Amino acid sequence: MDIGWIAAAAMFLQLAAQCGTPLLFGTLGGILGEKAGNLNLGVEGMMMMGAVTGYYVAAVSGHPVLAALAGGLAGSLGALLYAVITVTLQGNQTVTGLTLTIFGCGIANYIGKGCTSMTLPATIRSFYAPISVPGLSKLPLVGKMLFEQSNFVMLGILLAILIWIYFNKTRAGLNVRMVGENPGAADACGIHVNLVKYLHLLAGGFLCGLGGTYLSVVYITRWQNDLVAGLGWIAVALVIFAIWNPIRAIFGGYLFGALRSIGLVLQNTRMTFLGHEIRLDPQLLDMLPYLMTILVLVLMGVQKKKEYQPPGWLSRSYYREDR
């Protein structure tokens, strides 16, 4: 390559952020629910529902913002089903989340049959085309990653920062964390536990739906069967990897995005180590996100630091009568 490694690395990081953006949205969605004490394994399903709805609305209406809203709402609809079962009916969160994934993927592929022959109008593509922030995009390494991207990618970063502020700097955010840690105490303080859970699960579903819409409308720009292809599951792992911190979710999402593409970049690069040629097996690289998540889980267990622990009441139903 004659363009120099810094320029090459900048382009790689730009690509990593694009690959990481659906992961970031899914992770933020997961964090919202888990902070309120609900483990939602339905991220993949909600992303699929968002992807197909966003794509359909984009193709039919040609309105980019409307498409994103519709995609988000479809994710919320999936989350609503989950919330009714786990919050109101106090069903098992793990099983319900798995069911939501199966349900969401099935219905999305079913609706998607009608979408395979649809194409996106040019207005959609130009609205979400990468924009270059003058000056900042010329920064070495991170310039292209952060400042020469689709507005959807930038929206992801913005939302992550806003959610961090919400959880850590506002009274309302503190209340949510309390619901996740100890709903009994929150209830005693006069916080409407179920309302908080509902609102945050629906908002989380909205973000997952947005992540799916990004994939179908902005990244792939075509409806494909099973288009999310497991990214929702990586997002579930990323919630833990980010230790429930939205800012770390940006880093984690982009890192996992980079891991998905680093194998492609290195495939035709001959690497030598102490005179031996080494080949990285792509299967090994594919495992890395999960291995790193396990590593974080182990470190969390060893560290015993309070802020590194999952929300205290995570994946448990709250019975007011048991208080």
Place this chain on the structure above:
Amino acid sequence: MQKKGLAALLCLVMMMSVFTLAGCGSTAGSTATQAPATETAQAPAAGIPKDKIKVGFIYIGSAHDGGYSQAHDRGRQDMMETLGLTEDQVIVMEDVPEGADCEKAARDMIDNGCNVIYANSFGHGEWLANVAKEFPEVKFGHATGITTYDLPNYSNYMGRIYEARYLSGIAAGMKTKAGKIGYVAAMPIAEVVRGIDAFTLGVRSVNPAATVEVIWMNTWYDPALEKTTATTLLNNGCDVIAQHCDTTSPQVAAEEKGAFAVGYNSSTLDAAPKAYLTAPLFHWGKFYTADVQSAIDGTWKSQRYWEGLSAGVVALDDLSANCAEGTAEKVEAAKAKIMDGSLVIFSGPIKDNEGNEKVKAGEALSDAELESLQWFVEGVIGSVPTSN
């Protein structure tokens, strides 16, 4: 407790609705009602009257996947139209995995009166063969397969898509300015390697200095990864992208970077209007029509069908306006030579990309050698992963 019961019930309803929906999907386009099972006990050689023919199609993907299985489904429709079969004379099963589900699908089809059954994916083969052994009066076809298991009622069928890929290579070689073409490749099997080699030979027939960089995805299906792979190739300096994978993502990646792309399986100019050059296509209808007709005529025989441009089972899509000037003439000339046999794509001298002479002048690779091809021709950047 009542609440828990209600929750379980809701879960159940969600699950059931998925199955019901899936059920609707798989029978869409065909009325798979319990037609009275046709008596197929008569001597097979006598042929099957046209109104007694019932054909089953087992697809690895959705009939609307915009790619491989959809191409087969277009072939099914062509066949039905040409032969004048009615909707209740076919059964389509979509999204059938390469496993025991395939065997089950074939048995269901026989229960419903099918006397000709096709499965379109490599891994369906052995499962289909299990059924074929039990039902000698039913005729089976296995796309992309490499063995008929010595069964008299079992055929393989495949198109010489590499001939069309050679032609698409000419279009790509004429278009590239950087002299670097990228190739998004699914899994390292002979079929894909052969396509890359033929494509590269096509590229270098018009642009002898050009290179083709290959990146393996190691999966058959991952739309997002296909785009990521194509973008990586574009970042490496390629200005034309070709693909052996199913979706339009690589073409979209090329369009976004102002580059150009050769598609695969479907005519997808609308997915990337400024980037799309052309695409190698399958016309499975040519095979299906001939094969079902032979079952009607009573001339059906087990065969290893592997035909190319001259039989019309593969073709190059119309060249788009994005193609370089003079492409049409070069493509037409090569196509005519391939069809009349004066151009044999894998004829020597051919060197591999490590400089070893693999095919001597005056010789050519045999079909058996083509079916196990595991090396890249000169001009390819990349390697075929070995399974050691």
